Amino acid sequence: MRVCTGCFERFQRDLKTIPDLYRECENMLATTPRDGQRVSGTRSFGIKLNAVAVEARDTLRARLRAWCDLVNAEHGCVPAGQSMEVLAEFLHQHARWLCHHPAAGDAISEMAETATMARRVVSPERVRCFRVGACIEHECGGSLIAVIQADGRLPSEVRCDNDPGHAWSAYEWRELDRRVSHQHQHQAGLPWLTAKDVAELCRISMSNVYRLASENSWRRRTNGRRVYYAKADVLASVG
Incomplete structure (x- = not known):
């Protein structure tokens, strides 16, 4: 596999917990009517949706479906349904195949990020934060913030204060350090893009990046x- 045993096992655990996190987000969708928004044309107040829970639920589903589409396109397997339980189990069954794929690191990273995001929605905890430097993502402009959970001794996550998608959990710090060490290559304008660079540039999912590359x-x-793609080839395909 292209990843270590620990990362592979973390990937499997995240896939097992995501359906439960999805259900918990669903349970948090509606707030009480007294906190609701005014319904147009009436004097009463309707139900106000919990926007954070809505976004978390939609993100969970979208990311699972995107990785299932990649497995379907390149491995010829189709999930038996579209429920979150079926999609997550499908990816769990094909986790080893995914971890042999060039997208392995990004699949693990995205599932970890997604599960962490959902956990923060359903079980918010008090945290302490401090700035550690500028975000390394291309043209971001944000700052990297170390996030320490209330009972934690070490930072549990490093994330950007400008884009929540720019985040690295503890087991990804070595990769973050590697990216920092190679950042000068991007600043020098060399014609190579990471999969995440391509996804942000073209506004597509990570799984679609690998599909287009293939x-x-x-x-x-x-x-x-880390996989880098020739920028000229990317632009020739997607303009």
Whole structure:
């Protein structure tokens, strides 16, 4: 596999817990009527949806479906249904195949990020934060913040204060350090993009990045677990 045993096991655990997190987010969708928004044309107040829970639930479903689509497109397997339980179990069954795929690191990272996001929605905890430096993502402009849970001794996560999608959990710190060390390559304008760079540039999911790379035979190179694509090939495919 392209990932260590610990990351593989974390991936499996996240997939097992995501359906429960999805249900808990659903249970939090509606707030009490007295906190509701005014219904147009009436004097009463309707139900106000919990926007954070709505976003978390939609993100959980969208990301599971995107990775299932990748398995379907490249491995020829189709989930038996579209419920969260079925989608998560499908990915769990094909977790080892995914961890042999060039997208392995991003699949694990995205599932960890998604599960962490949902846990913060359903079980908010008091945290302490401190700034550790500028965000390394291309043209972001945000700051990296170390987040320490109330009972934690070490930072449980490093995330950007400008884009919540720019986040690294504790087991990804080595990768974060590697990206910082190679940041000068991007600043120098070299024609290579990470999968995440492509996803943000083209506004597509990570799984679609790998699908397009396969379909269009993008040139690529690797640095550890990180895959870089030729920028010229990306732009030729998606404009």
